[in-house]
Amino acid sequence: MTRRVLRGFNAQAFSQARQHKGLSVSDLSRMAGVSDAAIWKWEAGTATPLIDLLARVMRILDAPIEQVITIPADERYPGDWRAIRGISQPELAATAKIPTTTLKGIERGDRNLSDANADKLADLLGISVEEYRAAYQRARERPAGTSV
Incomplete structure (x- = not known):
């Protein structure tokens, strides 16, 4: 598993995707099996997710990863x-x-x-x-x- 910073990760777009789905950080955390601290850090832009965790979360948000990895x-x-x-x-x-x-x-x-x-x-x-x-x-x- 790579531990590098996920290039192009857009914290604001991620936060908007979660809010659009109407999920709290706590609910998304529980549903995805990802710590709520991790999700808070992703949204604050102080950390980026591992790709496997992001893929799992984006499936729950029913949104494409391309929505939050914004590289042309x-x-x-x-x-x-x-x-x-x-x-x-x-x-x-x-x-x-x-x-x-x-x-x-x-x-x-x-x-x-x-x-x-x-x-x-x-x-x-x-x-x-x-x-x-x-x-x-x-x-x-x-x-x-x-x-x-």
């Missing part, structure tokens, strides 16, 4: 597409039948992206191979110090 499609890295689909690195790697370290390297742009992996990963994420390759190229060309 033409600015997304491969890991952003995965997060928007609510899939952790280990889950995607296992489904794609590649090592998690390979997926991590691809998402960071540190490892070459083979045609076979591009086809598999794009298909699993429900995007075109061209979109996945463009996201990969953005990751490779990102400025030094920029997180993916």
Whole structure:
């Protein structure tokens, strides 16, 4: 499970999604099996959720993850597409039948992206191979110090 900050997480949009559903933090916490302290921190913008927890919460809110991860499609890295689909690195790697370290390297742009992996990963994420390759190229060309 990744422990990095979830890139593009919009705390205000998350809070609005919860309020739109008419759920208190306490009720959402109980229904999702996530601590109410975690949800308060997400809404305050002092912490970001792990993707598996966010996916669970967004299912309860009956809202797409893309509503709260607000990165334009033409600015997304491969890991952003995965997060928007609510899939952790280990889950995607296992489904794609590649090592998690390979997926991590691809998402960071540190490892070459083979045609076979591009086809598999794009298909699993429900995007075109061209979109996945463009996201990969953005990751490779990102400025030094920029997180993916």
